[in-house]
Amino acid sequence: MSTQAATAAARRGKLTPEREAELYEAVIGLLREGGYDAVTMEGVAARTKCGKATLYRQWGTKPRLVTAALDKHRCPVFTGIDTGSLVGDLREAARLAASRRERDAELMEAVSQAYIQHPDLRAALRETVLEPEVAALDRILARAVERGEIDAGNPAIAFVAPCFLGMLRIERIFEDRFADASTLRTFVDAVLLPALRAERSADGAEPGA
Structure with a gap:
């Protein structure tokens, strides 16, 4: 604390x-x-x-x-997730986020503009609401690195929490594109997992670079 x-x-x-x-x-x-x-x-x-x-x-x-x-x-979304695998953890994170987004989205939208305009509110929300969720997602990735499921040097790791939380924020804005209930699961399978599993070549460059 x-x-x-x-x-x-x-x-x-x-x-x-x-x-x-x-x-x-x-x-x-x-x-x-x-x-x-x-x-x-x-x-x-x-x-x-x-x-x-x-x-x-x-x-x-x-x-x-x-x-x-x-x-x-609010109810913590990602805290406590530990299925034993990266795939299981991220899919469970998607399931939980999808089940709670309607409950929390309305309130977060109510403060979204103020979040930008008021530094004091931004600092308080980051400390109390945002950072615990980011830390929980980071722990999922750290365990995946320890199990050898993903490369510790994969730059995609740093983008997982921002992208995941960003999807929760913009789903309602792009409701014509992301109206399906399985949106977050698809996001995990089609975007996050491929990026995290990408292998580096012998010289450290990404494939195709």
């Missing part, structure tokens, strides 16, 4: 779990209704009959409160 997260957790210790959940639900409700700009400390306080000072004392800033609410609401 980071220093910031530990400090926030210590502050939140004064709230009951029920009260904390109520505050988070108010934030999620405001996000759904009007996006990030619709969430204000005043609005959350009014909706929950909570003092605004309490919110600032517990979370310090609006980005921290929003990030905490999103983190509590």
Whole structure:
């Protein structure tokens, strides 16, 4: 746990779990209704009959409160996946992501523009929401390297997490192209696995280079 997260957790210790959940639900409700700009400390306080000072004392800033609410609401997707093979792990990651994307996509879209415009929100979301998922995907690849399934020097390794998470982000934008329920499984089989299995020639160059 980071220093910031530990400090926030210590502050939140004064709230009951029920009260904390109520505050988070108010934030999620405001996000759904009007996006990030619709969430204000005043609005959350009014909706929950909570003092605004309490919110600032517990979370310090609006980005921290929003990030905490999103983190509590979402279910980790890739953490804990370990089928014993790279193919199994990536296909399981695709299955889990597909089963949860509708639940999380709407909320992530609600903060996507704010993510670009507000550095504080971007930093908080990266630390709390994004980095754990990236780390879980990186562990899948590290185990595949240890098992000898892929080359440790394959440059495609660095692109797996960004590409996987990017697909989750753009699927709804390209719904005319990616409307099939098996989109993520196809992405794994047709794009990620071939790239990860690509072999280098004796001089270290990629085939065909």
